Amino acid sequence: MSTFSARRTASLTLAATAALTLTLVTSASANGPEAGAPARATAAAPSVSGSPEGAFTRIADFYGSYIDAVYDGDGATADSLRAFYLSAPLQAELRKWEETNHADGVLRAQNVPLKWKVTSTGSGTGRTDATVTLTWGGDTTKVFVQADLATRKIVSIRD
Template identity: 50%
Template structure:
């Protein structure tokens, strides 16, 4: 299990680094020269490859990035990265919400970002539209596998500057 989890963790980190490099290279016009020198990818199978896309500043992308990285940091049971999880909270949450969330966690004894003691096996992120001067995104976390799954739906509210100001189990609408 550790090798599978570690492999996923390394793959996601590699993809994150590649995304950052692409984000820097595209505006500089370096992408065309990189593509010209790169060999064509080999066909692996007849199944269409899956893809994930997003844009900077898009609320849904920002929440998906946060939850994906946070779950990776917390999810390696043999080697969780608490330092990364803390840094992600500092980067994505407003200071006020981080304090409220810490108090909620103390009272409830579970991770406030995940609303659970463990990490989900799967998650989906869905846009829920504008709310006042902010934006709401629905995060559905699926825990367990097979016949023993449990889903938790969280409503994540971002301020207009794309920082998370609330995570709750009811909509702000």
């Protein structure tokens, strides 16, 4: 191999090494101090979805809106939500329950939960069932809710 050819090979090797080093340094600074560390999974952005046709979605919509209204002290909105989402017989049943227990019949409590979660527990015989988990600081309670598939009205709330 000639001296010229050896110098050319050395120059190409040096140039390739420099380019690789520059790429790694640039990548490390762009990716922060943990470059080369395994990629971490990022948390998915929160999302909520539903359908006006689904009785289960109506249960979730009602509890989310109702808790917001009660939390904000908006009794008129809470009453309107009850009138829209709850069947007439259930509204009457809740009024009696509330007179006896001196608490909110929808929440089965005297105060407002800090968080809520609605989980479907199935459908059958013209109804859909859900469990509503209410979080009160460190404690949770569950309310069992049933909605009519035809009317999409909530027809039962039990603890």
